[in-house]
Amino acid sequence: MAKVLDRIQETNSMLPSHPVLGKASWAICKMDVAPNIVNVVPERCDAEVDTRIIPNFTPEMVIDEQRKLVTALEQQNHEFKAEVSFSERDAETWTGYKFKLRPVISSFYVQPDHWLVDVATGSISEVLGRRMKQRIWGFTTESYCFSERGIPTIGFGPGEERFTHSEKEVVSVEDLIIATKGYAMLAAAICGLES
Numbered sequence: 001m002a003k004v005l006d007r008i009q010e011t012n013s014m015l016p017s018h019p020v021l022g023k024a025s026w027a028i029c030k031m032d033v034a035p036n037i038v039n040v041v042p043e044r045c046d047a048e049v050d051t052r053i054i055p056n057f058t059p060e061m062v063i064d065e066q067r068k069l070v071t072a073l074e075q076q077n078h079e080f081k082a083e084v085s086f087s088e089r090d091a092e093t094w095t096g097y098k099f100k101l102r103p104v105i106s107s108f109y110v111q112p113d114h115w116l117v118d119v120a121t122g123s124i125s126e127v128l129g130r131r132m133k134q135r136i137w138g139f140t141t142e143s144y145c146f147s148e149r150g151i152p153t154i155g156f157g158p159g160e161e162r163f164t165h166s167e168k169e170v171v172s173v174e175d176l177i178i179a180t181k182g183y184a185m186l187a188a189a190i191c192g193l194e195s
Contacts, residue, residue, distance in 0.1 A: 001031075001045040001047070003073055003077075003080075004047070004069070004070065004073065004082070005028060005047075007069050007072075007073065008026060008027075008028060008049065008069070011065070011069060012025055012026055012027070015057065015065075016054065016056055016057045017054070018054040018055055018056055018057075018107075018109075020109060020136060021054050021055070021107055021109060021136060022054070023052075023054075024051065024052050024053065024054045024057040025051070025052045026049050026050065026051040026052070026062070027049070027050055028047045028048065028049050028050075029048055029049070029050040030047070030048040031045060031046065031047045031048075032045070032046045033045045033046075034046075048087060049066065052107075053104070053105070053106055053107055054107050055107060055109060058106075059086070059102075059104045059106070063084055063085070063086065066084045067084045070082035070083075070084055086102045086103075086104065087102075087103060088100045088101060088102050089101050089103075105140050105142070105144050106140075106144045106147065106148055107140055107144070108140070108143060108144050108146075108147030108148075108153045109136075110152050110153060110154055112134060114152060116152045116154055116190075117134065117154060119186065119189045119190060120132075120154055120156060120186055121134060122189065123182065123185040123186040123188075123189040124156060124182040124185065124186065126185060127178060127181045127182045127185050128178065128182075137155050137161065138161065139161070139164055139165070141155060143155065156179070156182060156183075156186070157179055158171045158172070158175035158176050158178065158179035159171040159175060
């Protein structure tokens with residue numbers, strides 16, 4: 001497994017980039033061994049690789065690249081065997097519909113001159129009382145569900161990005177009120193209502 005870890009780290013620097021969203025990356029974020037006993041050499045190791053997906057590096061391309069990586073290692077050592085696949089889990093909706101869930105979150109990007117960006121910038125700037133600064137988030141959200149279906153998707157929300165998904169994440173009441181007004185103003189603008 002050490003060779004797999006080394007190869008993943010080596011190939012990380014060779015992954016593709018997007019002109020705006022930056023570089024794709026991957027890292028092993030979870031490993032399990034069997035048997036999981038301190039004084040026994042494991043016969044099996046399962047690793048989960050978290051990959052930052054960008055528009056020109058699809059989940060299928062990620063799997064293909066990782067399969068090439070393990071195939072090369074298998075050719076070097078015939079005792080080494082590996083499988084590469086998406087981790088899946090069973091899921092069920094409130095209606096009882098059952099399906100396999102693949103934890104794949106695609107990136108999304110809307111051009112700065114898109115009508116939605118213009119409307120959002122104007123509406124939210126009005127609420128803030130100053131020109132809103134447009135920028136790219138360094139993370140993704142569940143908004144990919146809309147983007148994957150061709151629905152233009154942007155992000156706007158309260159709080160500080162540097163604390164997102166950390167133990168320091170907090171949102172002030174003032175930021176929450178401003179964001180709520182921003183959402184309302186944006187919805188009204190999209191629907192063509194007077195503010």
